[in-house]
Amino acid sequence: MRWIPRTGEAKIMTETDTNPVLTISGLTVDFDTPTGPVHAVRGVDINVRAGETVAIVGESGSGKSQTMMAAMGLLASNGRTSGEVTYQDRNILGMSVRELNQVRGKKITMIFQEPMTSLDPLYTIGRQLAEPMVVHGGLSWKAAQAKALELLALVNIPEPERKIKAYPYELSGGQRQRVMIAMALANDPDVLIADEPTTALDVTTQAQILELLADLQKRLGMAVIFITHDLGIVRKIADRVYVMKDGEVVETGETRPIFETPAHPYTRMLLDAEPTGSKAVVDPKAPILLEAQKIQVAFALDAGFLTPSHVLKAVDDVSFSLRRGQTLGIVGESGSGKSTLGRAVLNLLPASGRVVFNGELISGKNRASMRALRRNMQLVFQDPFGSLSPRLTVGQIISEGLLVHEPSLSARERDERACQALEEVALDPVMRNRYPHEFSGGQRQRIAIARTMVLKPDLVVLDEPTSALDRTIQKQIVDLLRDLQTAHGLTYLFISHDLAVVRAIADTVMVMQRGKVVEAGQTEDIFEAPQSAYTRELIGAALLTQSHLAEG
Incomplete structure (x- = not known):
């Protein structure tokens, strides 16, 4: 087990650290579906060096998360990959599960966007932190518990002696994300993959998590691959950037030139995507x-x-x-x-x-x-997928409120109102016979808004x-x-x-x-x-x- 530096001390880098610690070459990812294959990743090349932060950016569906899930061997059962993922001169893409488990969770680790779904609600924080050190690091449970306490202190969890006995639901969102970071660091990884780790956090907690990651990276000398759609974060933390669109890398380079002089129109579109403008001024005498x-x-x-x-x-x-x-x-x-x-x-x-x-x-x-x-008085929620019934079609979801508040309407009239509501939110009414899982996150939020607007x-x-x-x-x-x-x-x-x-x-x-x-x-x-x-x-x-x- 390698020594963890104290605050303010940094790991000494060597000449070999300038070489890529992880290299992805010609990676493709395909998914078999009832309607034919979906080409999620198309010939992607990515590398990261020790101590470097590389950001992979793009919209939902661009292939950024699937690229790293494939590299970790975590694709869904209908996924197929080709290409190479090289770590320590070995192609880990073709490894057996047993061989791969000696790498992932130990030398290449990953933290996810929503820690509450990644942490087991039935086990204490201490148990969940200790487990990877027992499984991958060969520690005894007693030694792993002691190391877990050190890790909680390392990631600045308050009262670590008490929190190690807590369950996930007893911690705040920021604290749960710190636990996930501690878990990822448990076996002293060479590469940390962070998949949208701050999206669900408020701005101050987000800033704290980013500062923590930067501090830990400096002290431990690990490589960080940061997957995000937030370019404000990328500008602040990344050394280099890969921009992905439709499963391909469309632009790559050092962060500052990418932001100042983007070469690809898609990169420029992402940079210009910050919500701007302001709404019309309301009459101060309005009721x-x-x-x-x-x-x-x-x-x-x-x-x-x-x-x-x-x-x-x-x-x-x-x-x-x-x-x-x-x-x-x-x-x-x-x-x-x-x-x-x-x-x-x-x-x-x-x-x-x-x-x-x-x-x-x-x-x-x-x-x-x-x-x-x-x-x-209507309400639109944060997570449209969680608020839309998976058992109803979009048309049924939108018109459901009409059954309650305008029961005199005929089925045809309700359908017409649902079509009008979909048109208002810029969705094709033909889509009303589909189910929520067939839509993107943005489309699902439009559906949730349409469900609200249909009641005027x-x-x-x-x-x-x-x-x-x-x-x-x-x-x-x-x-x-x-x-x-x-x-x-x-x-x-x-x-x-x-x-x-x-x-x-x-x-x-x-x-x-x-x-x-x-x-x-x-x-x-x-x-x-x-x-x-x-x-x-x-x-x-x-x-x-x-x-x-x-x-x-």
């Missing part, structure tokens, strides 16, 4: 559609046997008003209370305070009383509707939401940790931290002259300050 006064949401947390429970104030004395046609952006870190607030104003969970919608007090109304109002609501609460999407798709969704708002006079409550998206869509912004509002005001005032230190931290972490833009 108030939604008013929330002193909203509080509290949860009783059981601390354990013989230990008194305590109360968590998820939303603490929050007030705001929203005029017709206006968009209020609510931003903050994970756990700030922004999503809980959105559900509270829709009367989807118990809360104290007053909520007045369209002149009617809705606080305390029961489910039956709220039913008539639901068509005018007054208020739409959008809870992180773009965070899981590529920048190019994000821009399209933002443009779509602005167009729909203009066409139908919609009012949005837009919840997000992505400040670039909020800046492009919101009239006003409310910044939340630990359940409280720390700052609120007009969007440009918040971004150009933030008054709160916390707001300045959020903007700085999101790489949106003017100094960063100037550096670009």
